[in-house]
Amino acid sequence: MRNYEVKLADTDQEVAAALHLRRQVFVEEQHMFHASDADEHDEDSILINIWKNGSILTGTVRCYPDKKDATVWWGGRLAVRAEYRLRGIGVYLIEAAVAEMKLRQVRRFLAQVQQQNVNLFIKLGWKTVGDEFWFHDHPHQIMEADLHVHDAPNRKRSKQPVQS
Ligand SMILES: CC(C)(COP(=O)(O)OP(=O)(O)OC[C@H]1O[C@@H](n2cnc3c(N)ncnc32)[C@H](O)[C@@H]1OP(=O)(O)O)[C@@H](O)C(=O)NCCC(=O)NCCS
Structure with missing residues (x-):
C-alpha cells in the first residue's frame, strides 16, 4: 500500500497513539469497555501500527504471549x-x-474475534x-491462524543437496 508503513511501536509516542486509537474504537465507538480497554496483557504486548504519510495512525493491533504457555500468542x-476502513x-x-508471529516462531497464534x-x-x-462465547456483551469466537508450521520440515529437506 503506497504511502502506508507498518511498524512495531517502539517509542512512548507510538504506544500512546495506538492506545488512543483503541480507546476511540473500543470505548467510544463500540462501548465494549466502560472507561478504558487497557488490561493485564498490555505490559507484555507488542503493538503493530500502520501509519499513513508517516504521521496519521490509521490502524493498530496488539499481540501478546499466553500467560501459561509462552509458545502460544494472542492477537x-x-x-x-x-474514516480509513474498507481500504484493506x-x-x-x-x-x-x-508474519511477526512466524518470525518469532510461535507455535500457535490465536485471536478472540x-x-x-x-x-x-x-x-x-x-x-x-471451540464455540461462540460472550465477552463484554459482544459475541466472540476464538480463531487460529495457519502458521504453516507443518511446512517447516519440508522446507528443511528441500535444502539438502540433490544426490546425482
Ligand atoms: C474490523 C476492522 C478492523 C476491519 O478493518 P478494515 O480496514 O475496514 O478491513 P478491510 O478494508 O481490510 O476489509 C477486509 C474485508 O472485510 C470486509 N469488511 C470489513 N469490515 C466490514 C464490515 N463492517 N461489513 C462488511 N464487510 C466488511 C471488507 O469489505 C473486505 O472484504 P473484501 O476483502 O472482500 O474486500 C474495522 O472495521 C474496525 O476497526 N472495526 C471496529 C473494531 C473491530 O471490530 N475490531 C475487530 C475486533 S475482532
Whole structure:
C-alpha cells in the first residue's frame, strides 16, 4: 500500500497513539469497555501500527504471549480508524501480525474475534476453535491462524543437496 508503513511501536509516542486509537474504537465507538480497554496483557504486548504519510495512525493491533504457555500468542484489539476502513488496512494488519508471529516462531497464534468479523478471518485462512462465547456483551469466537508450521520440515529437506 503506497504511502502506508507498518511498524512495531517502539517509542512512548507510538504506544500512546495506538492506545488512543483503541480507546476511540473500543470505548467510544463500540462501548465494549466502560472507561478504558487497557488490561493485564498490555505490559507484555507488542503493538503493530500502520501509519499513513508517516504521521496519521490509521490502524493498530496488539499481540501478546499466553500467560501459561509462552509458545502460544494472542492477537487482539485490532482497530482501524473509522474514516480509513474498507481500504484493506485491517487485512494488512492481520497479515503483518501473522508474519511477526512466524518470525518469532510461535507455535500457535490465536485471536478472540468479534462475531461480525469471523468471515474476514476465515477468508484469510484462520480456523474457528471451540464455540461462540460472550465477552463484554459482544459475541466472540476464538480463531487460529495457519502458521504453516507443518511446512517447516519440508522446507528443511528441500535444502539438502540433490544426490546425482
Ligand atoms: C474490523 C476492522 C478492523 C476491519 O478493518 P478494515 O480496514 O475496514 O478491513 P478491510 O478494508 O481490510 O476489509 C477486509 C474485508 O472485510 C470486509 N469488511 C470489513 N469490515 C466490514 C464490515 N463492517 N461489513 C462488511 N464487510 C466488511 C471488507 O469489505 C473486505 O472484504 P473484501 O476483502 O472482500 O474486500 C474495522 O472495521 C474496525 O476497526 N472495526 C471496529 C473494531 C473491530 O471490530 N475490531 C475487530 C475486533 S475482532
